[in-house]
Amino acid sequence: MVISADRFLSDLEMLGAIGWVEGQGMDRAAYSTQYAEARSFVQKRMEEGGLATWIDGVGNLFGRIEGSEEGAPAIMAGSHLDAVPGGGKYDGPLGVVAALEAARAIKEQGIALRHPLEVAGFIAEEGGPLGGTFGSRALAGLIQELPSPDLLARFGLTAEGIEASRRDGGSLCCYLELHIEQGSTLERRGIPVGIPTGIVGISRYAVTVEGEANHAGTTPMKERKDAMRAAADLLSRWFRWVDTRDDFVCNVGVLSLTPGSVAVVPGKAEFTLEIRSLKDAVMTEAADKFRAFAADMNRCPATVRPTVWKGGVDLAPELQDAVERACSGANIPCVRMPSGASHDANSMAHITSSGMIFVPSAGGISHSKDEWTAPEDLARGAEVLTRAILEADRLFS
Ligand SMILES: [Zn+2]
Known part of the structure; x- marks a missing residue:
């Protein structure tokens, strides 16, 4: 092992106690008091480890060790320090503390990196009033x-x-x-490390089905313009088509009926269709298919309005290879896979070669107080990250 697993795990647990509410999970939203406390904790650990630290204009934290080559661009490693309400301890902080441990281990063992190494603790990655990945988007000039x-x-x-x-x-x-993976692929396959090949894009559509509100007792079935029934027909046709595909996922997580009364035939049904895929062309194709189904409604017309489009991001193949070499150097099995969730790497990929490493999430559970990853998996992830940093140092000029 290159890293000190005990020191790394103990720092991660100490950080995980800041904002933790027993029985409820993490309360550490960006810009909260608990957030500031967590960031100070990491900054102090960085300084104790001999890193030069600073906080930028939006609240991102950085720690840096210099490389041997004057003026060489930096290797950056990190993740975010904020959490969803009621979330877990590892979503975000794992990547920050592991990068800190990598910097400490590299410094202590006198390994001379050619490039500087910067540890980043991003702010406001989780969706909120500022929109997700706010800190890293600010850094990447994407606001x-x-x-x-x-x-x-x-x-x-x-x-x-x-x-x-x-x-x-x-x-x-x-x-x-x-x-952390935030899905169940690694656990199901019994593989400790995942190498994301890309981060899926997200598109969302506001769909409105227009019917006619009327008395639920006196209106004959044949004369109804029932917006709920039309929406249900549209969605079952859509999901039957979805079942023939395996290159995207979709969700209808919000649906509302107007006027919303038990004794009134719904006059309007509104829902949000979300489509995620690694490939932008697939998202477009799926949305076109949905639009075609929606255009094919006779009694109750439907309108489909795009509201969100975030394209998918390819992660750098040379870094996927570097992570794979890091895994084989440490005798850790790994598998390449897409990332179904968005991450700070999504922003960073716009300005520099970006790569990720996943470790298993028990039961595939995340954004929950029950989110958990075994300590040996956390430590393996930190070890692979450290080795991948050494690989990257050789890879880039
Ligand atoms: Zn995260």
Whole structure:
């Protein structure tokens, strides 16, 4: 082992206690008091480990060790420090503490990296009023529209701070992120490490089916324009088609009926269709198919309005190879797989070569207080990250 697994796991548990509410899970939203406390904890550990630290204009934390080559771009490794309400201890912090452990181990063992190594603790990765991956999007210069003045004030942000957080892609040679899988693929297959090949894109559509509200007792069945029934027909036709495919996933997680009374035939059904795929073309094809089904409704017309489009991101093949070499060097089996969840690596891939490492999530559970990864899996992930950093140091000029 290159890293100190005990030190790494103990820091991860100590960090996991900050904002933890027994029986409820994590209470550590970005910009909260608990968040600030967690970030201070990591910053202190960074300084004790001999890293130079700073916090940027939006609240991202960084720690850096220098490399041997003057002016070489930095290897960045990290993840986020915020959590969803009632979430777990490892979603995010794992990647930050593992990168910190990598930096400490590399420094202590006198390994001379050519590139500087920067450990990043991003803020506001989880969806919130600022939108997901806010901290890393600020760094990557992907904030196209400034948050409203109200939101800026609420989080103590400024337009200047957001602009100042932006990094030039030329100052980095790559980004590596260790994260829990948040799915059950690794556990099911009994493989300890996953190498994501890409991060799926997300598209969402607001769908409205228009019918006619009427008396549920006196209106003959044949004369009804029942928006609920039409929506159900549309969705069952759609899901029958979905079952013939395996290159995307979709979800209808919100559905509402108007006027929403037990004695009234629904006059309107509204729902959100979400489609996720690694391939943008597949998302487009699926949405076109849904639109075709929606256009084919006779009694109750449906409208389909796109609301969200985040394209899929390919992770760098050379970093996938580097992670694979890191795994085989440590005798750890691994498998390549897509990432079904979004991550800071999504933002980072816009400005530098980006790669990820997954470790198993017990039962595939995440965004829950019951989220758990075995200590040996956490430590294996940190070991692979450390070795992947050494591989990357050789890989990039
Ligand atoms: Zn996460």
